[in-house]
Amino acid sequence: MSYKCKMCRVEVFTEDAVMQHEPMGHQRKKKGANITETCSSVFIEKPEWLSTEVEEGDILCPKCHKKLGYYRWSGEQCNCGTWITPAFQISKGKIDEPVRTPVVPEAAPIQQPP
Numbered sequence: 850m851s852y853k854c855k856m857c858r859v860e861v862f863t864e865d866a867v868m869q870h871e872p873m874g875h876q877r878k879k880k881g882a883n884i885t886e887t888c889s890s891v892f893i894e895k896p897e898w899l900s901t902e903v904e905e906g907d908i909l910c911p912k913c914h915k916k917l918g919y920y921r922w923s924g925e926q927c928n929c930g931t932w933i934t935p936a937f938q939i940s941k942g943k944i945d946e947p948v949r950t951p952v953v954p955e956a957a958p959i960q961q962p963p
Contacts, residue, residue, distance in 0.1 A: 850947035852891070852939070857913040861896070861944060868892040872929035888929045890918065890938045891946075899937075908939060917943045 850864040872888060895901065898911045905921040917939050924934030 852947060853945045854910040854913060854915060854917065855943055855945050856915045857910060858945070859910065859912040861910065861917065861939070862893050864947065866893040866896070868894060868933065870927065870929075870931045870933060872927075872931060888927055889942075890927060890940055891944070892927065892933045893937045893939060895920070895935070895937055908937065915943070 851860040852862050852864075853859060854861050870888075870892065896908075899908060899920070901920060901922070904923065906919065907916050908918045908920055909915065910917055918937070920935070920937045922935045924932055925936035925938055926932050927938075
């Protein structure tokens with residue numbers, strides 16, 4: 850399954866590149882209510898097409914050059930509270946996430962009565 854740039858629909862990375870992490874259940878208060886933060890970004894392994902000549906910088910779409918996120922070799926904290934090092938962080942709002950289609954087993958052939 851692939852993730853695509855929301856602007857030009859070019860494949861940016863695949864599901865294999867996603868770094869899974871356990872959300873720490875970071876909470877914040879907003880107008881008297883506790884809100885549990887969920888991950889608003891996807892952390893990935895360094896894409897081959899990304900030039901990382903400096904310590905940190907923007908991650909741009911390889912085709913349309915729209916900003917998708919940023920990287921920081923020293924790491925970054927996800928809004929859920931988990932610290933990821935190194936961090937190649939892509940905003941979920943900048944990409945089309947793959948839609949999982951359920952696997953439907955093939956129906957058995959209908960047998961005609963003799």
